[in-house]
Structures are given as structure tokens and as C-alpha cells.
Amino acid sequence: MLTAHDSPYGASERLFNALRLAAALLKQGEPAEVRLFLASDAVYAGMRNQLRPDGQYNVEEMVRSLLDAGAQITLCQTCVDHRGLFGAALIPGVRIGSMMELAEWTLSSDRVLGF
Template identity: 45%
Template sequence: MTSILMVAHDSPYGSEKLYNALRIALAMQEHAEEPIQLRLFLMSDATVAAIKGQQTPDLSYNIQQMLEILLAQGVPVSLCRTCAEARGLSLDKVIEDVQIGTLVELTHYTLAADKVIHL
């Protein structure tokens, strides 16, 4: 089984970088010929993508919904603790099942992954 770590840094709605990263993650889950082990680690401004209760009536996509689909598919989603704390985020403010991670954990995920994608 191929292990893939995706690390995202961009804000959820300031550009479409995170949106496209999540589209790629969803497509990999759906179209992989063999099962993959995917993990998503959000850093910098990407951490705010995990805030629950997002309302995006004027946009054609909702980052919260995309993350919830990945979580339902068993994809672990972690936030950089330092980045999240700098933005006032804690577990009570984020989507259920999103975890707060550390740089040490990210290091372990990186070393264990067959492929690492930074977006």
C-alpha cells in the first residue's frame, strides 16, 4: 500500500490552492487502482480550513465539507499546533475528528511516507 502525505499551507478561500489540493486528495481516494494510505497535514493559514460552521453561500465549494468527506473516508487530518494556536484555534473550534499535531509528528509522517506532496 502506498503511503502519501499531503502538506498544505495556503488559506482556504484566499486562493484556490487548498481547494485544488483537496480535490486531488479526493480524486486519489476515489480513483486509486490499489488502496492508498493518505494523510493530510495543514500548516500556516491552511489550519483555518478546519474551522467548523463554515458558511460559503457565494462560493461553489465548501472546504469544510471537503475535509469532512476525507475524514469519513478514514483520511487523518492534522493541524500544526503552533500554526493553529497562532490563529486562536483549538479542538473545540474545529471540525470533529481533526487532530492537533506537532512538528515531531509531521517529521515521523514524512519519514514514513512513500510520497510527500507539499502544496
């Protein structure tokens, strides 16, 4: 399980690296269950049709690719609400979850990495 907190675009590449690691895990020989819980400004990564800065990686394409490969991607409900994004258009397959769900994922995961 991976958690990320930074915005999709800007000075930090933490979210970008979390998405890259998730993709690498899904490409390993043994099937891996990959779950991403996006909190704080990372919730923006789950939104459709974002304008991205010139020359930047395309977060929406990365998220869609992960979902197509079987990853589960959940956005923190409180963080979505706090940013006024309730009802925003999500990338199909991205869902909204709670801290209780994050707690359950944490307890049931072999490894948890935070970005």
C-alpha cells in the same frame, strides 16, 4: 502525504487542489493511505461552521468527505495557537499535531507533496 499552507478561501486555490487530490487518491483502485498536514493559514480548513463566500466550494464538506473515506487530517499546533484558534470547534475527526508528527509522517511516507 500532503501538506498545505494557504487559507481555505481567497485568491489561492492551493488548499482546494490539495483536497481534490486527496479525494482522487482515495478513489484509486488500490487502497491509499492519505494524510494531510495543514499548516499556516490552511489550519482554518479544520474549523467547523465557516462562512464561505458565495459561489465558493465548501471546504468543510470536502474535509468531512475525506475523513469519512479514511484520510487523516492534522492541524499544526503552533499555527493554530499563533492564530488564536486554541479551543476552536474543529470538524469531528480533525486533530491537532506537531512538527514532530509531521517529521515522522514525512519519513514514513512514500511521497510527500506540498501545496
